[in-house]
Amino acid sequence: MSSAPVPIAGPPPPASRDALRRLLRNRAAVVGMVVIAAFATLALLAPWVDRHPPTDQHLDSTLAGPSAEFWLGTDQLGRDQYSRLVHGARISLSVGVLTQAVALALGVSVGLAAGLGGRRADSLLMRMTDVAYAFPDLLMIILLVSIFGVSTLMLVLAIGLVSWTTIARLVRGQVLALRQEDYVLAARAMGASTWRIAWRHLLPNVAGPVIVTATFGIPAAIFAEAALAFVGLGFAPPTPTWGGLVTDSFNTMLAAPHLAIAACLAVAITTLSFTFIGDGLRDALDPRTPSRSPLPDPAAVSAQPTTGSLQKAA
């Protein structure tokens, strides 16, 4: 008779299919995903779905109202607002998404290194994180952009560089909490390398909150692009971006308010949709705390113009 194996608490079973089902049951999240998918498709197909080239000037009809020819009217140079919005979505959406890719890469690396690298690495990295966290984000982005100029790559790097601290803390906290769990100790006893443990046993457990944080970071990055354009540090004309369109339409607001409405609604609908998705993901990925409140968690929602915090409201 062999002794019964000691039961070892295993890692939570992969719940991704359950999570997906819960996400798809969340009506607001589904609406958000449909809207973002539609905007992304328009952006991808911009050269085919635009009505005019976005930089073509129709000087005989400037600041025109919506018409069959110009669906959302024309700007002060007679450029088609609809076409400019569709093209502008390319830069704004890619800045939003790519920025969070940078933030994820940085945040996960720093968090893992701090959690697994021993006391000294931990305290050094966390002090670095404290500094980055205390630095007013928008001011840092403005300084970086003033030095290196504006391009999609530069914006992605600059915004990514200020957006990783929340993710790093989440990952580190989870790693520290799970390090002594039975299944991690068992994996270690069986000779698994630190990297394998991090990749197979620790990261999957923190993936949920990290993905949610990154999702809420996307509208924050879209806002940052708009804010930069508004303080005069946007893309050089005539490149259409949502930030640039919001700024231009602000300057012609009295003569052509419909332009401002179109540009603002594009940004507002996008940030709202990402919030819906983020909320849905949070509820879907963490079934233990059933949504106590249908209100989005503003602490997590970061589409806010705080110089202090794109991501750090709480």
Added chain:
Amino acid sequence: MAAYVIQRILWIGPLLFAVALITFILMHQVPGGPWDRSKRLPPEALENVNQAYGLDKPLWQQFGDYALGLAQGDLGVSFRSSNRPVSDVLGDGIRVSATLGLLALALSTTAGVALGTLAALRKDGPADYASVALATVGASVPSFILGMLMLVTFTAYLHWLPSGGWGSAKQAVMPVLALSAWPTAYIARVTRASVLDVLHREYVRTARAKGLHERAVVLRHILRNALIPVLTVLGPVAAMLVTGSFIIEQLFAIPGMGRAFVTAISARDYGVIMGTTLFYTLVIILANLLVDVLYAIVDPRVRYGAADATRVDV
């Protein structure tokens, strides 16, 4: 607890120093100097002004001088406004930004608590859904975009309110509303959850059983207890109001701190850039400290070890 707070306070100095150093290095990488704007100076004159302000010294020495001054509370002078001390320039901005922030704080606390309480008392009713919808928009649409939409409505279409400036009550309406949106949403969410939490406690049932007026029950028994957790949001809300007014000030041409920073960046007014950045940083640090301390006071289960002093786990 006391040891923890003292350690956190001691940590403020090094944090500020690190932020000052990073800002100093970055801002000197921004191409151009403080005298580019004025008529091109003859080389000898340029040399003279640079010498007068110590700008001819090596960077490390300039930073050393600045740090020494800073330690004694001297923020230097503004190059742009004819040698006014930076602390004066900042003082003007802070007064305006603080007025804006306090008005928004008063509005968002009142509206947020009212909305949250109403939503909880009428859970799943129309009032609940309405306040949830309002709070969702407030939490996810950037205040800058909300401000623009208000401008379009109340200035461009209805001509009710002036487009910007600072000094009259009418000029304050839109910036205060726009700035309050996010904190209102945040406070409403926390209040709703908190009221729902105490709604069915025994002491509330007892109060009702005693035959107390509904109003007395709500005010004295429900709200007084439910509002304790709401206190903890005041940290992030305060940080958001102070730093968040940055872009709102641009939008409504309000002469606050945010304007001072943007003007200073384009004029390479080094002293003002440093001063604004350090001020914002200090606000963020203090707000975070306040949250952590309030959490510990409100929730006795939260314990901070002195070793954790520099770690703020979220």
